[in-house]
Amino acid sequence: MTDHSNDRSRRRFLKGTAAGLAALPVAGLSLSAPRFAQADDELERLSEDDPAAEAVAYVHDAADADDPAYEEGQICANCSLYTDEGGDWGRCSVFPGKLVAAEGWCNVWVPAS
Template sequence: MRTYRRRFMIFAASLASSALFNQESRADAPVLSESDPTAQGLGYKTDAARVDKAKFPKYQAGQTCANCQFFQGKSGDMTGPCTTFGGKLVNAKGWCSAYVKKA
């Protein structure tokens, strides 16, 4: 239960920070690293094929940042800003536990 609470708090903080995020151009946005503390807390991987399925049982094949509602890149982009991570650029083929399928 403690792990879920911590993930929720990290997720909530990242959403709050994204609301304050100044819309920089994509070229100016930093690329999210897997070693970033928020990325680690949410299990972000630049390649969804490397997700630890035992640690993140919610992961399902086919889930990627590119088809997540928080991904702000255009279709076909290799990277794009993610509101979960305050607008930092994430890999379109990546994944994190905040994944929500685009409607």
């Protein structure tokens, strides 16, 4: 990976994180510890219509990504912000209290190191 792609990923991460955090009050989410402590079977799946999801162009299926930042092969499951819980859905640090699809994508995608 080149320094330029690292810079692009870093910029996308910072931009998407800022957009996601800005959308949190709209989505009614909080960063309180109890949300992080929820078991996966208690977590809601993130809706593509959620304002926080729309802010970062999130889709459940990366093949449906319609964002210029998308590059083939990028999916939530290979994003460093994704926590694999062993199923088709996992946690994402951008969306605390929600699950994202392993095959999903958003423009905050950061390569796993």
